[in-house]
Amino acid sequence: MTAVNSLIAVIGTLLVALIVSVWLPGIERKFVHARIQQRVGPPISSAGIMAPLKFFFKQTINPNSPMPKLYNALPLISLLSVIFILLFLMPQLYALAALTSIIAIVGLLKIEEVIYMFMGSLSKSIMSLKMPFPDIVKGAKHPNTTRTFMEELSSLRAFRLIAFGSFPLYIALFIPVALSKSIYLSGIVNYQQIHGPILFTMAGVLGAIVFFIGYMILLNEYPFVILKTKADVIEGPLMEYAAKYRAYVYITRGFLMFVLASLFTTLFLGIPPNLFSWNILVTIAVALIFPILMAIMSAFSPIFTNKQFYPVVAGVSIIGILALVVSFL
Amino acid sequence: MNENNKITEKNVIETEVAMGPVHSAAIEPYRVRLFVEDEMVKDAEITVGINHRGIERIMEGLPVEKANSLTEKICGICSNSHIWNSVLVAEKAIGIDVPERAQYIRVIMEELERLHSHLLYLAHGNEVLGHETFAMRIFYIRETVMELLRMIGGNRVQYGASIIGGVRPRCELDAMRIQKISEGMDIIEEKILDFADRFVSDPMIMSRITGVGVLTRKQAIELAASGPTLRSTGVETDLRTEMEAYEPFEFNVITQDDGDVKSNLLMRVLEIPEAINIIRQAIKHLPDGKITNRSWDMQDAPITKSYIEVPRGKLYHSYALEDGRVRNSIVRTPSIANIGAMQYAAVGHHITDAQLAIVQCDPCFTCTDRAIQIIKI
Amino acid sequence: MSLKSYSRARAVHIMLVYTGGCNGCDIEIVNCVLSPKYDAEQYKVFLTWNPREADVLVVTGPVTKHNEKPLREIYDAIPEPKAVIAAGACALMGGVYKNIHGDIPSEEIMGPVDNIIPVDAKVPGCAVRPEDVLSGVVSALPLLLDAK
Numbered sequence: 001m002t003a004v005n006s007l008i009a010v011i012g013t014l015l016v017a018l019i020v021s022v023w024l025p026g027i028e029r030k031f032v033h034a035r036i037q038q039r040v041g042p043p044i045s046s047a048g049i050m051a052p053l054k055f056f057f058k059q060t061i062n063p064n065s066p067m068p069k070l071y072n073a074l075p076l077i078s079l080l081s082v083i084f085i086l087l088f089l090m091p092q093l094y095a096l097a098a099l100t101s102i103i104a105i106v107g108l109l110k111i112e113e114v115i116y117m118f119m120g121s122l123s124k125s126i127m128s129l130k131m132p133f134p135d136i137v138k139g140a141k142h143p144n145t146t147r148t149f150m151e152e153l154s155s156l157r158a159f160r161l162i163a164f165g166s167f168p169l170y171i172a173l174f175i176p177v178a179l180s181k182s183i184y185l186s187g188i189v190n191y192q193q194i195h196g197p198i199l200f201t202m203a204g205v206l207g208a209i210v211f212f213i214g215y216m217i218l219l220n221e222y223p224f225v226i227l228k229t230k231a232d233v234i235e236g237p238l239m240e241y242a243a244k245y246r247a248y249v250y251i252t253r254g255f256l257m258f259v260l261a262s263l264f265t266t267l268f269l270g271i272p273p274n275l276f277s278w279n280i281l282v283t284i285a286v287a288l289i290f291p292i293l294m295a296i297m298s299a300f301s302p303i304f305t306n307k308q309f310y311p312v313v314a315g316v317s318i319i320g321i322l323a324l325v326v327s328f329l
Numbered sequence: 330m331n332e333n334n335k336i337t338e339k340n341v342i343e344t345e346v347a348m349g350p351v352h353s354a355a356i357e358p359y360r361v362r363l364f365v366e367d368e369m370v371k372d373a374e375i376t377v378g379i380n381h382r383g384i385e386r387i388m389e390g391l392p393v394e395k396a397n398s399l400t401e402k403i404c405g406i407c408s409n410s411h412i413w414n415s416v417l418v419a420e421k422a423i424g425i426d427v428p429e430r431a432q433y434i435r436v437i438m439e440e441l442e443r444l445h446s447h448l449l450y451l452a453h454g455n456e457v458l459g460h461e462t463f464a465m466r467i468f469y470i471r472e473t474v475m476e477l478l479r480m481i482g483g484n485r486v487q488y489g490a491s492i493i494g495g496v497r498p499r500c501e502l503d504a505m506r507i508q509k510i511s512e513g514m515d516i517i518e519e520k521i522l523d524f525a526d527r528f529v530s531d532p533m534i535m536s537r538i539t540g541v542g543v544l545t546r547k548q549a550i551e552l553a554a555s556g557p558t559l560r561s562t563g564v565e566t567d568l569r570t571e572m573e574a575y576e577p578f579e580f581n582v583i584t585q586d587d588g589d590v591k592s593n594l595l596m597r598v599l600e601i602p603e604a605i606n607i608i609r610q611a612i613k614h615l616p617d618g619k620i621t622n623r624s625w626d627m628q629d630a631p632i633t634k635s636y637i638e639v640p641r642g643k644l645y646h647s648y649a650l651e652d653g654r655v656r657n658s659i660v661r662t663p664s665i666a667n668i669g670a671m672q673y674a675a676v677g678h679h680i681t682d683a684q685l686a687i688v689q690c691d692p693c694f695t696c697t698d699r700a701i702q703i704i705k706i
Numbered sequence: 707m708s709l710k711s712y713s714r715a716r717a718v719h720i721m722l723v724y725t726g727g728c729n730g731c732d733i734e735i736v737n738c739v740l741s742p743k744y745d746a747e748q749y750k751v752f753l754t755w756n757p758r759e760a761d762v763l764v765v766t767g768p769v770t771k772h773n774e775k776p777l778r779e780i781y782d783a784i785p786e787p788k789a790v791i792a793a794g795a796c797a798l799m800g801g802v803y804k805n806i807h808g809d810i811p812s813e814e815i816m817g818p819v820d821n822i823i824p825v826d827a828k829v830p831g832c833a834v835r836p837e838d839v840l841s842g843v844v845s846a847l848p849l850l851l852d853a854k
Binding site: 033036037038039127128129131133135140141142145146147148150153156157222223225226229230231232234299300301302303304305306307308 | 343344345346347348349350351352353354360362364365368372374376455456457458459460461462465466469531533534536537679680681682683684685
Binding site for chain 1: 710742748779
């Protein structure tokens with residue numbers, strides 16, 4: 001009986017996550033961006049629900065890519081890794097021990113980032129080098145260069161993001177570990193049920209700020225959007241996705257927003273996502289508050305190039321390390 | 330850094346990223362090849378000529394009135410400047426006196442156009458910066474100007490105000506229109522000052538635009554930059570101070586010192602109140618009388634030249650008249666002078682900044698593509 | 707209304723290709739998407755710069771020689787169902803530029819857009835008004851909704 005109950009809880013939580021997450025992009029667009037920009041804005045169902053649905057009904061094309069099948073599989077891998085994070089956060093699965101540790105979650109988040117690199121190097125869009133234009137003609141500058149696609153630029157940028165752009169998020173993930181002296185989620189949740197949520201400690205507050213910045217960087221929202229900025233790489237790694245694969249990209253993004261929010265509630269509030277508890281409302285509330293805060297930040301900021309991006313990441317990482325130090329004291 | 334050695338001397342640069350003719354940063358069709366090493370731009374090549382339509386060729390042999398209205402189609406942003414300058418050539422060649430009221434109305438139209446062009450520049454600049462909110466706010470301000478232009482000229486983009494000898498009867502300013510213009514000016518001034526405050530006090534934007542796309546004064550003069558691009562490096566040059574139509578008005582020539590994106594954006598922000606000032610003077614002292622001088626006879630004339638200051642710099646038109654028809658028409662637009670500056674300013678920055686450095690020179694490639702030989706593909 | 711057409715009507719991605727007009731139409735179209743006054747997003751119309759994402763291709767300008775191939779390639783890159791809107795006098799019939807050489811075939815202007823790719827809706831005007839562009843997109847919608 002308990003096994004059936006757990007199964008229902010797990011599937012139910014996943015469904016709730018999916019239902020909540022599809023509204024998030026629309027809420028961001030309609031209630032925050034459009035309000036700030038003094039216009040009516042799109043209906044909230046458009047960006048998150050109707051756009052992916054529409055892409056499901058479009059013709060599946062062969063992307064311009066050296067490995068079309070792998071390229072098209074990448075969004076699914078990314079979606080699966082996000083779903084696994086959510087699964088491992090659920091208390092029903094804490095029996096899996098090693099997989100429900102913070103290390104496993106870091107690993108799965110890393111997949112999310114690494115996939116951008118693969119996407120970037122596999123996408124060969126019409127909008128950059130393939131555009132038919134007589135470039136190498138008599139009198140052209142530097143005729144002997146290696147000519148690259150724009151997406152390779154974003155691949156390079158994705159590599160930088162992996163190298164240190166994700167520092168803040170991972171530092172923030174280890175603050176609860178340092179406080180509860182356990183890398184297992186069950187240990188962290190238990191610690192918080194005894195000692196109260198980590199968020200209300202000094203280290204927890206600093207950690208939450210660092211987590212939020214890391215959240216924005218991982219989601220590639222303005223101002224940390226250099227991976228797919230409109231000013232040069234247009235959409236970067238996602239250029240060649242069409243039809244249902246683009247729909248997966250859309251859904252993954254909404255899902256990631258929800259999953260990161262529930263990661264936050266698990267680690268900093270001690271509330272794992274569980275359908276059979278009223279606390280799921282807290283998870284949903286955080287999942288709504290985070291995108292709204294993020295949208296407010298993004299509406300008022302330009303794109304950061306490396307010149308601004310490095311100091312911001314360094315500064316936030318220092319705050320994170322400070323929080324770690326505070327948590328050890 | 331030795332300013333003349335900014336562009337690398339190396340023969341083989343590692344990689345090249347090409348953008349255009351269809352791209353999100355530059356809506357207009359042009360090709361830019363950026364030669365990068367580790368995301369830093371080492372050299373840039375801008376190719377124009379993609380939208381060459383041969384308007385001078387079409388003007389050849391047309392009656393001068395038709396040819397004049399055709400010059401409007403050179404550019405949708407500074408259409409009034411083109412038709413004004415083209416009409417000035419004919420007036421100079423034949424020797425037509427323009428009524429004072431018509432001169433004032435032409436100046437009003439030109440300054441309204443400067444307003445909308447500068448606001449468009451600011452909006453596009455913010456769009457390339459990635460700041461969608463500011464871009465939208467600027468577009469919202471710009472809508473006021475567009476409405477005024479539609480009211481006066483009857484069209485939002487090409488209004489065709491000037492004709493030989495004056496302005497079109499449609500563009501006569503009555504009391505109601507003057508009232509609307511002055512109300513519009515109040516709104517724009519209030520909003521643009523508010524915007525300027527927010528813009529300058531935003532640390533994120535300032536760190537993005539300060540020191541990017543620097544053009545020194547010496548370099549700008551060497552590259553023959555024109556208009557606001559040259560003024561932003563500290564050179565006080567503005568043809569409006571020498572133009573006959575602007576004699577009755579008092580205005581300051583705005584200059585900035587740094588020649589980077591920040592001074593270019595601030596240039597435009599500060600020129601907007603100056604343009605509003607001119608419009609206010611013009612509607613306050615608008616003389617009475619006719620708006621068109623119709624008592625002139627067509628006569629043949631040799632090639633006559635005319636230079637005027639338009640939102641982007643110096644605009645040159647010239648043609649000869651033969652039996653009331655246009656011969657040997659030449660148009661030189663300010664953006665072609667600024668291409669060198671764009672290529673130069675883009676070098677030495679991150680790629681995302683390079684696009685910004687190109688946009689800082691206010692490119693208008695539709696204007697630019699004039700007498701450029703098309704290479705057959 | 708089936709779910710297919712319902713979702714298609716609720717999210718329309720337009721892409722703008724500018725093939726060498728005078729900038730006027732082009733700015734008015736961007737204006738109609740970006741300006742809060744017209745705000746195309748309230749009619750569920752989103753601007754994109756990626757042909758793989760787009761449903762509706764808005765083409766302005768008389769298609770100069772250098773723009774012919776890019777336009778065709780971008781059109782081919784858009785997955786079905788798709789619609790093309792030609793906006794402005796130049797895109798409809800070549801505008802003032804088409805007649806450049808009189809009766810001699812022009813080597814510079816390859817347009818109007820009809821000659822290059824099939825056009826589904828035509829928006830007249832020199833320059834087009836933002837309202838007209840929106841109504842053009844709306845008039846091309848049935849084509850998208852009824853497609854397979």
